[in-house]
Amino acid sequence: MRTALVSYxxxxxxxxxxxxxxxxxxxxxxxxxxAKKLRVSTTTLRRYESLDLVPDVxxxxxxxxxxxxxxxxxxxxxxxxIKGFDVPTAYKVMSLLKxxxxxxxxxxxNLQQYNIQVEKQRIEEIMGLIHxxxxxxxxxxxxxxxxxxxxxxxxxxxxxxxxxxxxxxxxLRAKRNQENRxxxxxxxxxxxxxVLSSLRKxxxxxxxxxxxxxxxxTHDLTTxxxxxxxxxxxxxxxxxxxxxGVSEMMRYIQCSNME
Numbered sequence: 001m002r003t004a005l006v007s008y009x010x011x012x013x014x015x016x017x018x019x020x021x022x023x024x025x026x027x028x029x030x031x032x033x034x035a036k037k038l039r040v041s042t043t044t045l046r047r048y049e050s051l052d053l054v055p056d057v058x059x060x061x062x063x064x065x066x067x068x069x070x071x072x073x074x075x076x077x078x079x080x081x082i083k084g085f086d087v088p089t090a091y092k093v094m095s096l097l098k099x100x101x102x103x104x105x106x107x108x109x110n111l112q113q114y115n116i117q118v119e120k121q122r123i124e125e126i127m128g129l130i131h132x133x134x135x136x137x138x139x140x141x142x143x144x145x146x147x148x149x150x151x152x153x154x155x156x157x158x159x160x161x162x163x164x165x166x167x168x169x170x171x172l173r174a175k176r177n178q179e180n181r182x183x184x185x186x187x188x189x190x191x192x193x194x195v196l197s198s199l200r201k202x203x204x205x206x207x208x209x210x211x212x213x214x215x216x217x218t219h220d221l222t223t224x225x226x227x228x229x230x231x232x233x234x235x236x237x238x239x240x241x242x243x244x245g246v247s248e249m250m251r252y253i254q255c256s257n258m259e
Contacts, residue, residue: 011110021244029067038075053078053094068256082239083243085112092239093249102253105127109246116242120235126198127228130221135187138194146184148178156193166196171209192216199231 031042038045048054054074057065081090088096089112096105129138136143141155153160166172172192174183185193192213199212208227215223 008112025068029072031065031067034067034071034075037072038079040075040079045184047079048075051091053091055098070252072130073248073252073255077248079244080241080248084242085109090245097249097253097256105249109249112241113239116235116239120232123198123228123231123235126194127225129191129194130216130224130228135191138190139167143187143190144185147190148182148184149174154223155190156197158193158197162197162200163193166193169209171196171213188217199227232240 027136029037031045035042036047042204053183056081057067059072060066074154078090078094081093085093086121089108093108094101096108129135138155143155153163156163163172165256167174172185172189173183174189176182177184195212196209200207212224212227214220215227
């Protein structure tokens with residue numbers, strides 16, 4: 001049901017792109033009016049301008065900055081992209097659009113949406129792993145009961161520094177090899193690392209992570225599945241925000257083409 005709702009919202013948002021009228025290009029706004037319209041400060045507007053993220057702002061005969069409807073849409077697109085993606089991506093896309101590099105901007109957005117798709121697939125893959133009783137192989141790699149930190153890092157796709165951090169936070173427990181005293185990780189700890197690497201963007205609190213890993217140790221599948229479903233829900237919400245950002249961006253491109 002939720003997936004269907006997400007799909008409907010995305011379609012509705014994109015349909016609204018064609019239904020909404022293009023703003024009148026002859027209407028102008030003062031900095032104060034623009035700030036009130038966007039619910040930001042005039043300082044924020046000037047910062048966006050100084051970073052070359054919006055069209056150049058003309059000045060009146062009295063040397064006052066004045067904005068057009070094109071600027072309104074540029075600011076709306078920028079603010080919406082920040083919510084759906086991240087600040088670096090939003091800034092990069094808006095900078096490219098100002099330079100007229102529309103295709104490059106669209107491909108930059110496409111890459112970010114590919115990344116969220118990969119993250120979704122990874123979470124779904126780990127959900128299957130949790131139910132797996134035989135963990136002697138993972139992605140065609142043999143799993144043993146004494147894996148070095150570099151090995152578990154490579155298997156899980158994370159940096160060794162992240163594993164050391166999780167150890168310090170009490171999320172992982174390495175043991176010592178009896179012969180050389182090197183720190184090694186069991187298959188159970190590897191499974192924890194894989195789970196941590198998958199949910200680190202959606203489960204922010206250490207205590208929540210500890211509860212999740214305790215559930216993993218006790219095979220509390222209900223608690224584990226609840227956490228993964230929450231992670232997928234977060235991705236669904238992020239995708240909706242991204243599509244809204246794309247919608248506003250396309251309206252900005254449309255307005256720019258009419259100038």
